[in-house]
Amino acid sequence: MINIGIIESQTLLQESFKLILETQPSNKVLVHSNHYDDLRQVKESLDIVFLDIPNFQQCRNDMQHIILSKGTKIIVLAQRGEERFVTEAMDAKVQGFLFKEMEAEELLDALQQILKGKIYIHGQATHHLVTFFRKQIENKEQKGLIEQPTEEHLPKRMFQTLELAAQGLSNEEIASKMRVSDKTVKNQMSHILSILHVSNRTAAVVKAVQNGWVVIPKL
Numbered sequence: 001m002i003n004i005g006i007i008e009s010q011t012l013l014q015e016s017f018k019l020i021l022e023t024q025p026s027n028k029v030l031v032h033s034n035h036y037d038d039l040r041q042v043k044e045s046l047d048i049v050f051l052d053i054p055n056f057q058q059c060r061n062d063m064q065h066i067i068l069s070k071g072t073k074i075i076v077l078a079q080r081g082e083e084r085f086v087t088e089a090m091d092a093k094v095q096g097f098l099f100k101e102m103e104a105e106e107l108l109d110a111l112q113q114i115l116k117g118k119i120y121i122h123g124q125a126t127h128h129l130v131t132f133f134r135k136q137i138e139n140k141e142q143k144g145l146i147e148q149p150t151e152e153h154l155p156k157r158m159f160q161t162l163e164l165a166a167q168g169l170s171n172e173e174i175a176s177k178m179r180v181s182d183k184t185v186k187n188q189m190s191h192i193l194s195i196l197h198v199s200n201r202t203a204a205v206v207k208a209v210q211n212g213w214v215v216i217p218k219l
Helices: 011-021 036-041 053-066 083-091 104-115 123-132 134-142 156-166 171-178 182-196 201-210
Strands: 002-007 027-033 048-052 073-078 096-099
Touching (some): 002 011, 002 036, 027 036, 048 053, 053 083, 073 083, 073 104, 096 104, 096 123, 156 201, 171 182
Parallel strands (some): 002 027, 002 048, 073 096
């Protein structure tokens, strides 16, 4: 059984997330509340805790005292317009950054990936996530430590696709820029994920940025 806590300021959303999560028999929501302090009342260990942005910001400095198990995974729930908080979330070493507007199927898939030990960042936050690594990459560039991309990593056209993905472009927008079909871009992204051994496009962008393989766009 997967024990879950949902801390969300809007009661209606608490109920919605509870209903979605418990469509899977293995998921059990032990607490759903509008304030993180209610996590203290849970006697059983929690495998997953969802925190909306206000609660995440309030409790991040007290997180070790709030969460009942060292193995508890934290997922931040943002809404459109709160993409910038992804940098705070990554700095706090959370395991997921999701959006409240996500489809139910994507939410459940993200949960499964996180439970397997992966980091899941919603694609909508990719552009802001890239800026999180900007200083690190610029320091590497100054020291000449950036490894130049080679065919050994990815073919040139796939690097171009990654560069455009790092700018936050959708598959359709990438296809238009590269003058190829949407299907071609989808196929390229699938190959990229396979070659880089990652589960989604955001993870691919992060890996490419950390290695200095793509151009980091200026905001």
